[in-house]
Amino acid sequence: MIAIIDSGGANIASVKFALERLGVGSVLTDDVNVIRSAEKVMLPGVGAAPIAMQRLASAGLIDCIRTLEQPVLGICLGMQLLFAHSDEGDTKLLGLFDANCKAFTPTSNRSVPHMGWNQLAFQQDHPLLAGVDNGAHVYFVHSYFAPVTSQTIAECSYGHDFTAIVGEKNFIGCQFHPERSGSVGARILQNFLEMP
């Protein structure tokens, strides 16, 4: 069973529907016991980091998420929440990856949010990337980004390089929306579901 953590943000339904298209059931929950006993855990999220962290804290999920041992996939803001800190509202995050999320700066030909289809540039081999082409396009929507670190699996570039996929041990995050990234995104989700 797949647990989707109810982080309170909008369009969590699309993650559930993406799993349905892959023939996999899931439950939307903020219950510690349900999350702990799930085979895999997904942490989606759109909206603002401070609100999402408050929501996780008030549901008593901070330590729960930090100590999970099954595969965990953070999506979009859910990926950023795995990092240490965000400049968005000067917010302390879950601290599983050691870096600070910063805001994009708009320029005359670079609008913010970074919204649309951009390319993955692989940095490391990872089971999440099985069957995915280096340079494949995936769908991004975000105004803050995580820098490239030693745990970056794939990066993307928008003015400067940033982390598109991060991973270490059982914790993985995608800055883009695999559930909205066509067949490439579906393959990435399938790869996550097949992780031991």
Place this chain on the structure above:
Amino acid sequence: MLTKRIIACLDVKDGRVVKGVRFQNHVDMGDILDLSQRYSDEGVDELVFYDITASSDGRVVDKSWVKQVARRINIPFCVAGGIRSIEDAKVILNNGADKISVNSPALERSEFISELAKIFGTQCIVVGIDSRRVDHDLQVYQYTGDATKTIRSKRKTVSWAQEVTRLGAGEIVVNCMNNDGVREGYDIEQLAAVRSAVSVPVIASGGAGDYSHFADLFHQTDIDGALAASVFHSGEITIPKLKAYLRSKLIEVRV
């Protein structure tokens, strides 16, 4: 590199996809799910569903199809039409839409944009602007879903685009009404003026009639995406051919 987005707009009326010329004389174009799936399969980057009757009738867009679309397709989509309350927005986003677009209700009460942005995040909030050239000015029009109710608002297009950005819009769709449905090309000058005035993504709408119109738009402006409806629905322009054409013109698109 971030690609230029090709967006198909499905104008929805009474649960069917329709298209009119200059916002009038709507003709049935087909079933929402069939067309959504077709576009997704063909490689369109995004879909927008506009319930063109909702705002002017004071009714809310029928939401039952939003969930069906979200279940079926795996590309982003936006829902527009008569979203007047936080509750309206919440239902649509919770049903799986990626973005909502507001137009007339934002003109009635601009704080609505900031209220939506605060709750759902700016990335979900699109503001649609129906703009018409009047003499030498760009004027915002309201209630454009029904020709008999359409009025000229007191807003000017560029300053309204700046105001909605300040209030928390994460994207702006500029529909150039003079060009809508007449297929003579996008209003490059107008779109460039809006694009240079704001920091958020701007999507061009109104006027696409030929493959070259898309290349002109992307060569001559920094517009983030191009939206079209009838030329896609009729098959006169197909998404795979359009993308191949744009690539041949050295414009970055997703293939």
